[in-house]
Amino acid sequence: MKDRTTGTEKGTIVKKFVTGMKKRVTLSKKRAREVSEEPVENSSAVYIRVRLADLDQASVENHLLAGQQSSGHLYLIEGTFSDIARYAGLTAEWIIRVARLLCEPLGSGRIFTHTTGTTDDWYSPDRTTSWREVVHGDVLLPGIYEFEPVHRIVLSKICERQNRLVTTTGTTPNATTFREQLERRDSRFPIVASHLIPRRLGPGGVTDVVERFTGVTEVTDVDLFDPRIGITLFEAVDHWVDRFQAGFYHITSDTYTVHNFHADYPGLTIFGSDPDPDLNLPSLHGRQVTLSVHAGNHPLPPPGIFNWHYIQCVIKRFGTPQYKNLPDIRYFIHPFRTASDSPDEENSDDFDNNPPMCGAFGCGVG
Numbered sequence: 535m536k537d538r539t540t541g542t543e544k545g546t547i548v549k550k551f552v553t554g555m556k557k558r559v560t561l562s563k564k565r566a567r568e569v570s571e572e573p574v575e576n577s578s579a580v581y582i583r584v585r586l587a588d589l590d591q592a593s594v595e596n597h598l599l600a601g602q603q604s605s606g607h608l609y610l611i612e613g614t615f616s617d618i619a620r621y622a623g624l625t626a627e628w629i630i631r632v633a634r635l636l637c638e639p640l641g642s643g644r645i646f647t648h649t650t651g652t653t654d655d656w657y658s659p660d661r662t663t664s665w666r667e668v669v670h671g672d673v674l675l676p677g678i679y680e681f682e683p684v685h686r687i688v689l690s691k692i693c694e695r696q697n698r699l700v701t702t703t704g705t706t707p708n709a710t711t712f713r714e715q716l717e718r719r720d721s722r723f724p725i726v727a728s729h730l731i732p733r734r735l736g737p738g739g740v741t742d743v744v745e746r747f748t749g750v751t752e753v754t755d756v757d758l759f760d761p762r763i764g765i766t767l768f769e770a771v772d773h774w775v776d777r778f779q780a781g782f783y784h785i786t787s788d789t790y791t792v793h794n795f796h797a798d799y800p801g802l803t804i805f806g807s808d809p810d811p812d813l814n815l816p817s818l819h820g821r822q823v824t825l826s827v828h829a830g831n832h833p834l835p836p837p838g839i840f841n842w843h844y845i846q847c848v849i850k851r852f853g854t855p856q857y858k859n860l861p862d863i864r865y866f867i868h869p870f871r872t873a874s875d876s877p878d879e880e881n882s883d884d885f886d887n888n889p890p891m892c893g894a895f896g897c898g899v900g
Contacts, residue, residue, distance in 0.1 A: 578614055578615045578616070578676050579612060579613065579614060579615065579653050579676060580611075580612070580613055580614070580615055580618040580629070580674075580676055580677065580679070581609055581611065581612050581653065581657075581677070581678045581679065582609070582610050582611035582612075582629065582632065582633050582636070582679050582680075582681065583607045583608060583609045583610060583678060583679070583680050583681070584607065584608050584610065584637060584680065584681050584683075584687055585606075585607055585608075585660070585680070585682075586606055586607060586608055588681075588682070588683050588686065588687050589608065589686065589687050589689070590686040590687060590688050591686075592688075592862075593608075593687065593688065593689055593860070596860045596861045596862055596863065606658065606660075607658075607680070608856060608857065609854045609856055609857070610633075610636050610689075610853065610854060610856075610857045611632065611633075611636070611848065611849075611852045611853065611854065611857075612852060612854050613851075613852045615674075615675075615676040617852075618674070618852070619674060620800075620819075621783070621793050621795075621848075622674050623674070624673060624674060625670070625671055625672060625673060625674055626645070626668050626670075626672040626673070626674045626675075626679075627670055627671075628674070628783075629645060629668065629674065629679050630645050630668060630670065632845065632848055633645055633679065633681040634681075635690065635747075635841055635842075635844070635845040635848075636681075636689065636690050636845060636849075637681050637683055637687045637688075637689065637690070638683055638684065638685065638687065638688075639690070639746055639747045639838070639841065639842075640746075640747070640749050640838075641683060641684050641685065642684060643681055643682055643683040643684055644667050644668075644681075644682045645667065645668040645679050645680070645681055645682070646661055646665040646666065646667055646668065646679070646680050646682060647665060647666065647668050647675070647677050647678060647679050647680070648661065648664065648665050648677060648678060649664055649665065649666050650664055652677075653676065653677055653678050656677075656678050657678065661680055665680070689857070689860070689863065690746070690842075690845060690849075691742075691863055691864060691865050692846070692849055692853070692857075692858065692863050692864045692865070693732060693735060693739075693778075693846050693864070693865050693867075694864060694867070708758070708759045725766040725767060725768055725769070726766070726767060726768075726769050726772050727764055727766060728764060728765055728766065728767045728772045728775055728776065729758075729763060729764050729776075730763055730764060730765065730775075730835060730839050730840065730842070730843045731743050731744075731763045731839065731842065731843070732776070733758045733759075734867050735865050735866075735867070736758075736866065737757065737758060738866070739865045739866065740756060740757070740758060740760075740763065741756065742865075743839070743842050744756050744763075744838075744839070746842075747838035747839065747841055747842040748836050748838035748839065749838070761832040761833075762832070762833060762834075762835050762836070762839065763835060763839055764835070765825070765834075765835060768805075768806075770805055770806025770807070771804070771806055771818070773806060774794070774796065774802070774806065774818075775843070778795070778843070778846045778847045778849075778850045779794070779795050779796040779847065779850070780792060780793065780794050780795065780796070780802075780818065780847070781793050781795060781840075781843055781844040781846075781847035781848075782823075782840045782843065782844060783844055784837045784840055784841060784844075785822070788824055788825040788826065788834055789822065789823070789824045789825075790822070790823055790824075790825070790840060791820060791821070791822050791823075792818055792819065792820070792821040792822075792823060793819060793820075793844075793847070794817075794818045794819035795847045795848075795850065795851045797851065800819065801817065801819075802817070802818045802819070803815035803816060803817060803818055804816050804817070804818050804821055806818070
């Protein structure tokens with residue numbers, strides 16, 4: 535994608551972006567705590583739930599450990615209709631996909647919703663024969679959507695970003711090679727090598743994601759610096775992607791729509807900045823991009839990798855406290871950074887030393 539912004543305009547964007555970044559991070563953390571405590575207005579809410587009877591044994595035990603009832607339902611996603619519609623659009627396709635990514639990413643489970651009553655009427659009762667199956671093309675409506683699996687449900691784990699990593703000794707070739715491979719594949723511009731699957735998950739976490747979301751079994755050739763789990767992005771965009779506040783919704787082939795999940799800053803531009811009427815920059819949310827290989831023999835990340843990252847964004851924004859508080863629902867996080875990490879990767883709160891430079895997407899996305 536060509537960047538037609540002038541140097542003066544870029545300087546203005548950078549100044550505004552860096553000045554407000556620290557304040558944003560503080561507000562974001564505060565807002566995240568507040569959102570998890572704010573009840574959703576049921577009359578205009580959208581829920582995704584599963585029956586406890588459909589969960590695998592480990593999930594049921596975790597549910598019980600969390601102090602929940604042994605019968606009934608586990609609510610996974612909740613949001614106001616207007617908030618959900620921002621990502622789903624007019625149809626229930628988003629609901630179907632999100633439910634599957636949460637419960638069985640490669641399965642073909644079905645979604646049902648009630649045809650009578652309100653969310654208050656059906657919040658606790660089991661569904662009946664009056665419920666209907668939700669199919670592609672159905673209109674999105676407020677209400678409860680229940681996922682019925684083909685097999686017992688193993689819930690997708692949650693990845694949470696740590697505030698700061700501890701540096702340990704290591705070697706530099708891995709990160710350097712990773713960046714060079716991505717730059718060759720996606721083209722060379724002032725960009726960073728962004729991990730869609732964070733390295734903090736460790737080899738076991740990466741293997742788990744690849745197997746669950748791509749269907750590839752016996753993953754032996756994918757490591758923490760494999761180009762198939764990374765893309766190149768301008769740093770301001772990487773900042774949001776790394777924090778699961780911007781994700782890529784798969785459309786077809788290698789085409790995706792970018793969704794901005796930041797509750798406090800829904801108007802972010804493709805430069806990671808607030809809207810400015812004098813610059814009239816395109817919005818980040820809804821931006822459609824197509825990935826392509828510019829050079830080299832490294833393939834692009836498969837849609838399953840983007841799907842895993844996207845569902846982490848959804849969980850962060852719309853995941854229920856019941857889901858987020860389940861024991862053992864989070865990936866084990868490796869609380870260290872090695873010397874092989876380049877300074878532009880997974881930076882935490884060091885905005886004074888390495889302020890994000892404003893830009894759009896890497897040339898690998900158009």
